[in-house]
Amino acid sequence: MHIPDGYLGPATCGVTYAVMFPVWLIASKIVKKTLKTKQVPLLAISAAFSFVIMMFNIPIPGGTTGHAVGAVLAAILLGPWAACIAVSVALIIQALLFGDGGITAIGANCFNMAFVEVFAGYYIYRAISAGSTIVSSRRIVAAFIAGYLALNIAALSASIMFGLQPVLHKTASGQALYCPYGLKTAVIAMLSEHLLVFGWVEAIITALVVKYLQKQDPVLLKMQEEVKA
Amino acid sequence: MSALSFLKDSVFSDEYAGCRGFLQARDTRFKVAIIFLLLLAVLFSKNIYFLILLYMLCLFLAMFSKISLGFFLKRTWIFIPLFSFFIALPALLDIFSPGRPVLSFNLAGITLRITQQGIAGAVFFFVRVLTSVSLAALLVLTTRHYALLKALRIFRVPQIFVMTMGMCYRYVYLFIEIIENTYLAIKSRVGFVHSVKKGQMIVAVNIAGLWQRSYILHDRVYSAMLSRGYCGEPKAIDEFNSDFKDWISLTAAILLFSAGLLWQSCCLS
Numbered sequence: 282m283h284i285p286d287g288y289l290g291p292a293t294c295g296v297t298y299a300v301m302f303p304v305w306l307i308a309s310k311i312v313k314k315t316l317k318t319k320q321v322p323l324l325a326i327s328a329a330f331s332f333v334i335m336m337f338n339i340p341i342p343g344g345t346t347g348h349a350v351g352a353v354l355a356a357i358l359l360g361p362w363a364a365c366i367a368v369s370v371a372l373i374i375q376a377l378l379f380g381d382g383g384i385t386a387i388g389a390n391c392f393n394m395a396f397v398e399v400f401a402g403y404y405i406y407r408a409i410s411a412g413s414t415i416v417s418s419r420r421i422v423a424a425f426i427a428g429y430l431a432l433n434i435a436a437l438s439a440s441i442m443f444g445l446q447p448v449l450h451k452t453a454s455g456q457a458l459y460c461p462y463g464l465k466t467a468v469i470a471m472l473s474e475h476l477l478v479f480g481w482v483e484a485i486i487t488a489l490v491v492k493y494l495q496k497q498d499p500v501l502l503k504m505q506e507e508v509k510a
Numbered sequence: 511m512s513a514l515s516f517l518k519d520s521v522f523s524d525e526y527a528g529c530r531g532f533l534q535a536r537d538t539r540f541k542v543a544i545i546f547l548l549l550l551a552v553l554f555s556k557n558i559y560f561l562i563l564l565y566m567l568c569l570f571l572a573m574f575s576k577i578s579l580g581f582f583l584k585r586t587w588i589f590i591p592l593f594s595f596f597i598a599l600p601a602l603l604d605i606f607s608p609g610r611p612v613l614s615f616n617l618a619g620i621t622l623r624i625t626q627q628g629i630a631g632a633v634f635f636f637v638r639v640l641t642s643v644s645l646a647a648l649l650v651l652t653t654r655h656y657a658l659l660k661a662l663r664i665f666r667v668p669q670i671f672v673m674t675m676g677m678c679y680r681y682v683y684l685f686i687e688i689i690e691n692t693y694l695a696i697k698s699r700v701g702f703v704h705s706v707k708k709g710q711m712i713v714a715v716n717i718a719g720l721w722q723r724s725y726i727l728h729d730r731v732y733s734a735m736l737s738r739g740y741c742g743e744p745k746a747i748d749e750f751n752s753d754f755k756d757w758i759s760l761t762a763a764i765l766l767f768s769a770g771l772l773w774q775s776c777c778l779s
Binding site: 285286287288290291294305306309312313322323324325326327328329330332333334351354358366367369370371373374376377378379380383384385452454456457458459460461462463466485486489490492493494497498501 | 673677715
């Protein structure tokens, strides 16, 4: 889902940067207010954690592999605003230092993965797990559903961005200037692979990590409440 | 694990950033601004010749920066541009790009036509992606990573982001080592894992284990920060030095960007 440079036109890049600037500002203000001084390195370590999660190749039936984004997991562990910063930092470093995702598309990538996926995943998880104890199996189900749905919502957002390009940027002769596929094709292509493959990867990993932490170290699942306190 | 090895190779390859080439000699703040301007020129360009010109400039910059051309081409053509090439292939057909047909053929009883608009669109898309990737690669290859993150301050990126990025970058190294060691330990104990379910479980346990270690680590890092005098606000040492060559390079980039916009408006009118 990392959009490279050249796929999106200036209008989409500009709008997504314009949307993300206030989000980053609000996130940094909220995190600065709620995060205790002692927890500042936690944010950097969480960003590194989020970065590394995207590097894990997870086996998928059929012999191939896929990778999780880990944005929902970060939101469950850190809360949505801190997760928004952590995932954004991971995406910016990936774009600047490793060429994974474009520099002009940083706004779009952060909008999809650090904003849409993080907040959608967090609130779906909260809605399903509301009122349950920290070790309740409902939390595992909530993490699974949140991981699956949030990644697909983010994929839908990315596909809408792709699909808008031929509408927004075309020469007089009908030649596409950026991503050449229309909305219908882009949505079908992106959603089919995410609904069938990557959504499950994100769901399984999010749920399994929550399950493992419930058993081994449930305090870590309460950490985002601790950050707020 | 292949993704991890690739990441490790890219993280530890600081070879070209230490050379005495044209881009390496530029002040990092100016270099970021120059590359960003050129990326914007690529983004706004609606002229294939201007894009080719910018791509040629990338190759010249790579040569003057003492980057082996073979290495540069390998680094910039594989992965994203090649992937984009395959993505662009169906766009040659009239199903996606209606227009004047230049070639038609039958596939499983269906007549498909390659159109002029399809070819032009696919070539444009591919050259744009290739030039963008080449510019980004020039920046990454010729700059020490910590200097690149520090230079972000000129774009008024909030301090919490810059500090988090700098620290995050350092912990990525550590986490890669931890994961590699964990995988090696698993491999030496259980060998190759055939079951998909077991494989997924191992990855999940690894991620959860990494999070546990991260949480323990942040306490120690905080103690280390306190012992170095951290009192809530990060302080950074600026080591940037600019000279007239940096200003000339930046002016050239601004002129090129403006020329691109002008060329475009001339072509449109």
